[in-house]
Amino acid sequence: MRWGRFAGYAMLWAYxxxxxxxxxxxxxxxLRPNTEVLSEPLRLPATLDFSSYATAWSEASFSSYxxxxxxxxxxxxxxxxxxxLPAAYVLGRxxxxxxxxxxxxxLAGLMLPVRLGILPVFYLLGTLNLVDSRLGLVLVYASSGVPFSVFIMAAFFRGLPRELQDAARIDGAGELRIFSRVMVPLVKPAIATVVVFRFVPLWNDFFFPLVLMRTTGRYTLPVGLTQFFGEFQTNWxxxxxxxxxxxxxxIVLFVVATKQIVEGLTAGMGR
Structure with missing residues (x-):
């Protein structure tokens, strides 16, 4: 048993x-000058040089991205x-x-990738004059994540004791107050889980900004990085x-929300 645990820990540390x-x-x-990176890419830096961050932030327009x-x-x-949240509450309670x-x-929204509908989405946003618009990108991202978010949060709402609702009604609380003051605080781990699991793919998404954006100043980071590769390809x-x-x-998001993520995942497994 002890050797099995040791092997498990060794595999985790290796991974x-x-x-x-x-x-x-x-x-x-x-943190190294470009000449050192080109000559010895795997060597520890002799001195810490932060000038590359200033170059990336200002000259490469990273601040706007x-x-x-x-x-x-x-x-x-x-x-x-x-x-x-409201949709999950109604479905769950x-x-x-x-x-x-x-x-x-x-569930159908979970099974069908939103990228399959890129042509209808593009024409719809074009009709609404939302192509090359941050608002259009926000609407596409938000709508594509609703099925996943509803599915996760409805499971949490479904597992809450019904006595909480009944007690709140006896105290004279209306449905809106029960939802906002009683139920929503109890599903904070689910909300944190949804936020993290939606934030990461949206932050890293390359497809929709590439298709929907036309102006360089409105690019998000993944698309902006392609401009960076082309113009600064020798400045590693x-x-x-x-x-x-x-x-x-x-990294900051995961460090801040680690506790809530673990609580959300373990609570979901318990249900």
Whole structure:
């Protein structure tokens, strides 16, 4: 038993080392002059040089790419959660005649990739004059995430004791107050799980910004990185600095929300 546990821990540490190695190389090379990166890419930096970050942030317009990604991703996730919470509450807490059909409808949204409908989406946004618009990108992202968010949060709402609702009604609370003051605080782990699992793919998405955006100043980080590769392809130190900047918000998000993510996943497994 002890040897089995040791082997399990050894495999986990080996996997962590393999997964973290590219990140460590990226971080170290971002702190070295470009000449050192070209000559000895795997060597530790002799001195820490932060000039590559200034180059990436100002000369490569990374500041605008980061701003666009933050605005689009945060707005899309917030709109997704705002729309999904009431729908998940109704599906999880009430018995509806059409409840099975609604559940199947949301499940269909999970099974059909939104990229298959790129032509109708593009023509719809073109009709609404939302092509090359951050608002159009936000609406596409938010709507594509609703099925997943409803499915996750409805499972949490369904597992809450019904006595809580009954006690709140006896105290004179209306349905809106029960939803906002009693039920929503109890599903915070589910909300945190949805936020993280939606934030990461939207932050890293390359497809929709490439198709829907036309103006360079409105590009998000993944598309902006392609411009960076073309113009600064010989400045590897600045390129690594740009990659570190792109990964930093995701690292901060996971560090801040780790507790809520674990609570959400374990609570979902318990149900």
């Amino acid at each position: 962590a080392a393999v997964a973290l190695a590219p990140i460590v190389v990226m971080l170290l090379n971002s 980061v701003r666009n990604s933050l605005v689009v991703t945060i707005s899309a996730v917030a709109l997704d959660v705002a729309v999904s 009430y018995r509806l005649r059409a409840g099975g059909m609604l559940t199947a409808y949301f 130190s600045a390129l690594f600095a740009g990659l570190v900047i792109a990964a930093l918000p995701l």
